[in-house]
Amino acid sequence: MTNYRALKRLKKVSFYVGLVFILVVLLFPLYWAFQSSITSTRLILSKNPPLFPVSFDFSAYKEVMTRKPIFLWLKNTVFVSITSTVFGVALSLLAGYSLSRFKTMGNKMMGFFLLLSRMLPATLLVIPIYMMFSKVKMINSLWALIMMNLVNIIPFSTWMMKGYFDSIPRELEEAASIDGCTWFGGYTKVVIPLTLPGIAAVSIYSMILCWNEFLYSRTLAYNEKRWVFTVGISSFIGEHSINWSQIMAGGILFIIPLMIAFAFLEPFLVRGLAAGSVKG
Amino acid sequence: MTLSKANRQRMLAYGLLLPAFIVCAVFIVYPLVMTVVNSFKPGAGMNLAKNAKIKFNATTYVKTLKDTETWKVLGRSFVYLFGSLIPSYLIGLGTALMLNKSFAGRRTFRLLMILPWAIPGVVASIMFMWMFDSTYGVINHLLMKIGLIDVYKPWFVDRQLVMFSVILPTIWKGYPFFTITLLAALQAIPIELYEAADVDGCKAWSKFIHITWPEISEASALALILNGLWSFRVFDIIYAITKGGPGTASTTIAIKIYNEAFQYFDINKASVLGVVSVVVCGIICLIFYPYMNQEGK
Numbered sequence: 213m214t215n216y217r218a219l220k221r222l223k224k225v226s227f228y229v230g231l232v233f234i235l236v237v238l239l240f241p242l243y244w245a246f247q248s249s250i251t252s253t254r255l256i257l258s259k260n261p262p263l264f265p266v267s268f269d270f271s272a273y274k275e276v277m278t279r280k281p282i283f284l285w286l287k288n289t290v291f292v293s294i295t296s297t298v299f300g301v302a303l304s305l306l307a308g309y310s311l312s313r314f315k316t317m318g319n320k321m322m323g324f325f326l327l328l329s330r331m332l333p334a335t336l337l338v339i340p341i342y343m344m345f346s347k348v349k350m351i352n353s354l355w356a357l358i359m360m361n362l363v364n365i366i367p368f369s370t371w372m373m374k375g376y377f378d379s380i381p382r383e384l385e386e387a388a389s390i391d392g393c394t395w396f397g398g399y400t401k402v403v404i405p406l407t408l409p410g411i412a413a414v415s416i417y418s419m420i421l422c423w424n425e426f427l428y429s430r431t432l433a434y435n436e437k438r439w440v441f442t443v444g445i446s447s448f449i450g451e452h453s454i455n456w457s458q459i460m461a462g463g464i465l466f467i468i469p470l471m472i473a474f475a476f477l478e479p480f481l482v483r484g485l486a487a488g489s490v491k492g
Numbered sequence: 493m494t495l496s497k498a499n500r501q502r503m504l505a506y507g508l509l510l511p512a513f514i515v516c517a518v519f520i521v522y523p524l525v526m527t528v529v530n531s532f533k534p535g536a537g538m539n540l541a542k543n544a545k546i547k548f549n550a551t552t553y554v555k556t557l558k559d560t561e562t563w564k565v566l567g568r569s570f571v572y573l574f575g576s577l578i579p580s581y582l583i584g585l586g587t588a589l590m591l592n593k594s595f596a597g598r599r600t601f602r603l604l605m606i607l608p609w610a611i612p613g614v615v616a617s618i619m620f621m622w623m624f625d626s627t628y629g630v631i632n633h634l635l636m637k638i639g640l641i642d643v644y645k646p647w648f649v650d651r652q653l654v655m656f657s658v659i660l661p662t663i664w665k666g667y668p669f670f671t672i673t674l675l676a677a678l679q680a681i682p683i684e685l686y687e688a689a690d691v692d693g694c695k696a697w698s699k700f701i702h703i704t705w706p707e708i709s710e711a712s713a714l715a716l717i718l719n720g721l722w723s724f725r726v727f728d729i730i731y732a733i734t735k736g737g738p739g740t741a742s743t744t745i746a747i748k749i750y751n752e753a754f755q756y757f758d759i760n761k762a763s764v765l766g767v768v769s770v771v772v773c774g775i776i777c778l779i780f781y782p783y784m785n786q787e788g789k
Binding site: 224227228230231234235238239240241242244245248256257258259260261263303304306307309310311313314316318319322325326329331332333334335336337338339340341342343344346347359360362363366367370395420423424426427430431442445446448449456459460463466467470471473474475478481 | 501502504505506508509511512513515516519520522523524526527530538540583586587590593595601602603604605606607608609610611612613614615616618619620621622623625628630633661664667672721724725727728731732733745746747749750753754759762763766769770773777
């Protein structure tokens with residue numbers, strides 16, 4: 213019997229070893245970015261770069277902050293992401309409810325259209341959109357970026373919200389209306405509070421999408437003061453000599469808030485993405 | 493004014509949809525129509541008023557479809573699509589199968605394994621560019637150490653290697669989507685099926701073939717299509733580091749559309765290519781859609 217137990221134990225240990233090994237391989241790019249950001253340029257640019265931290269040298273972080281307006285880019289990113297998320301979630305709270313509760317022809321068509329719009333290549337849409345915004349003189353405006361982020365958010369957030377509304381029984385609203393609530397009263401006092409977890413998930417998801425957006429931001433704002441972080445960091449590439457420690461430090465600073473948000477979103481993600489209606 | 497209950501309901505249904513509809517109409521439908529219109533106007537540029545004066549004709553379609561460069565770009569798009577899709581799927585399936593077991597610390601492992609999903613494409617590709625740097629890249633260093641290469645390879649500079657090099661970050665960013673969708677499908681499989689198989693003395697492999705695979709094949713097909721359509725229009729990962737180069741060695745159709753418009757200002761040709769790419773996406777959907785439904789039965 214001890215043999216059996218030992219075998220089981222060995223199996224368990226080798227499972228963990230395999231798991232950790234895979235994780236090390238998969239997360240190596242992140243590790244290497246971090247390792248490069250805390251190693252001095254002299255050490256990192258050698259034929260034998262240290263694979264493990266030799267010193268915790270945060271000077272690259274300081275340098276990148278003084279050399280590049282990364283706080284301005286971060287501020288722009290935060291402003292664009294939060295504003296787009298607020299508007300996007302508000303619109304999808306209305307539209308998602310409509311898709312969930314009413315089955316008119318128009319509702320069905322709208323739902324189908326929203327799904328289809330996720331398939332369109334954004335590089336195609338960005339051309340006429342650039343022309344539209346330059347016509348109304350909104351190039352280099354953060355509001356143009358906010359609108360395009362809205363367009364990115366609405367299709368999936370509406371479908372996600374529809375899923376949450378579907379799970380709330382209609383009887384609750386009917387009960388509220390018998391108690392004398394108007395439609396709006398029932399919606400705000402009964403339905404919305406029940407979908408709060410859904411709203412949280414959709415908001416975080418939207419924030420991550422906005423945080424990562426590159427195509428519209430790069431095209432619709434060429435003034436450095438209106439750059440968001442993704443555009444800013446890509447401008448490092450193509451400089452005469454790329455300072456890798458600094459660029460990695462900038463990248464790490466940028467993705468830390470993202471990872472925190474992701475940790476909150478992750479439990480919802482399995483459910484939300486499995487619905488098949490969203491794709492980052 | 494009094495409205496019947498049915499009419500009031502309908503007004504509410506449409507009223508709630510209206511704001512979202514306006515945004516989509518202005519920023520999706522109208523640009524789409526404009527793209528189709530511009531694709532039939534040879535010589536169309538950035539100026540809307542000038543474009544309006546050009547007469548409609550389809551010469552650019554003929555020219556573009558006859559151009560071998562167009563087919564090369566499309567071919568490259570498919571190399572990119574399948575080159576990233578299949579490895580992402582396999583990694584996703586493998587990690588999902590591991591995470592489907594119950595073990596201590598599973599939640600943490602799950603979180604870490606799908607972390608790349610949240611990383612911006614731009615940041616991911618820059619990280620890979622640094623790892624694969626031709627003089628100081630750690631990958632060159634490691635490969636040399638274990639003896640797989642004897643000279644440092646210029647991963648992102650060499651025309652032959654660049655497609656491989658942009659596919660890697662795409663796989664890295666793409667696999668967590670499969671992990672998540674397949675894990676959800678795996679967790680929906682009733683445990684009784686496995687217990688029954690255990691009673692019958694089935695091996696792990698035959699359990700996978702006879703129980704797991706039929707149960708996850710539908711979710712797999714759907715995820716493959718969604719991810720395939722995503723790779724077909726990836727922009728940030730490629731553009732941030734190569735802009736489609738060196739030469740045109742990493743120019744997929746998504747990059748080509750962008751460069752035609754914003755580098756050469758040939759809106760007409762860009763629009764034609766845009767329409768072509770939408771048609772290709774549509775064909776992909778049509779080919780795989782029936783297959784997907786059949787799998788469900």
